[in-house]
Amino acid sequence: MSLSGKTAIVTGSNSGIGLGIAHELARAGADVVLNSFTDRDEDHALAAELSQQHGVNVRYIRADMSSAEECRALIAQAGACDVLVNNAGIQHVAAVEAFPVEKWNAIIAINLSSAFHTTAAALPMMRKAGWGRIVNIASAHGLTASPYKSAYIAAKHGIVGLTKTVALETAEEAITCNAICPGYVLTPLVEAQIPDQMKAHDMDRDTVVREVMLARQPSKQFATVEQIGGTTVFLCSDAAAQITGTTISVDGGWTAL
Structure with missing residues (x-):
């Protein structure tokens, strides 16, 4: 699968799963926009390193995914968005009655609402280009639950629902929307x-x-970041053109139980 000529935006991608996905998309030939909420020299150096390693254009754009305005500005500043990977996320563990309100609000904003805002901003670009791929990084916790993770699980279940809705709204276009549900990576x-x-x-x-x-x-x-990245690239391929509105579990059998 060659993604040459495509621009991919990966939120929350200066480390971990997001960075692994960015590497695989760049390896497939896509120009990549890295993102996080910091704006450090090392963030931009990381983009330069990926660019040199894979021979594509890699940029770093700071945007706070808890802000609706900055989510949408990220897409606008990128200037193009053929592949959107909504990966940004945070976690907090506490019983429901003790869950801090500010933590609930932040998790819902970053893990769920950001995907709505970036998708809403990216869809016009994809429609103009006549092609698009949206990959939402959900979780095994988007399909099942655990105690003490109410906000995270609510957000990841929401991501699965958002994925289905966007897929239905774009079903007659060359745009797909799917969710990857990793276990422990x-x-x-x-x-x-x-x-x-x-x-x-x-x-x-x-x-x-x-x-x-x-x-x-x-x-x-453990699943690996390379496996999550490889699954993302597959969802961008022609082989996956009729895969939309679904979840792909990369969880070692967790959700089969």
């Missing part, structure tokens, strides 16, 4: 948690990964 953030989990449970690395961190993931293996 091995990102630098997750990797950094492993030593603390080993200490807390008095287990070696392999045991704490299998029995604690991946207790709900039947494969007992």
Whole structure:
């Protein structure tokens, strides 16, 4: 699959899953817009590194995904959007009655509302170009639930519903909208948690990964950012032209239980 000549915007992409997706899209030939809420020299250096590595144009545009105006401005500033990957997200864990209101509002804004705003801004560009791909990064928690994650789960279920609605509204056009639902993915953030989990449970690395961190993931293996990126590229391919309004689970069997 060649995405040469296409512009891909990936929200929340200066690390982790978003950065992995950006790498795979660039590898497929797309020009890429990286994004996060910071505006550091290292953010722009990261874009330059990807550009040199893959031989495509990679830019970094700062935008705060909790702001409707900045979400829409990101798309406008990019100037083109053939592929939109809504990946930005945050998490907080607490019981419903103790869940801080400001955390609920921030999670809903960043994990759900941002995808609405970027999609609304990108669709006219895709329609003008006569082609588009929207990939929303949901979660296994968009299909199932766990305690103490009410805002995150509500947002990810909302992303799945938004995906279906956008797919129906674009069904007669060469535009698709799908959601990827990862289970636990091995990102630098997750990797950094492993030593603390080993200490807390008095287990070696392999045991704490299998029995604690991946207790709900039947494969007992983390998904990788490259796998999420590869799934994204597939959804942009001609082979996926009739895949729209659905979810693809990359969760080691979690949601099969």
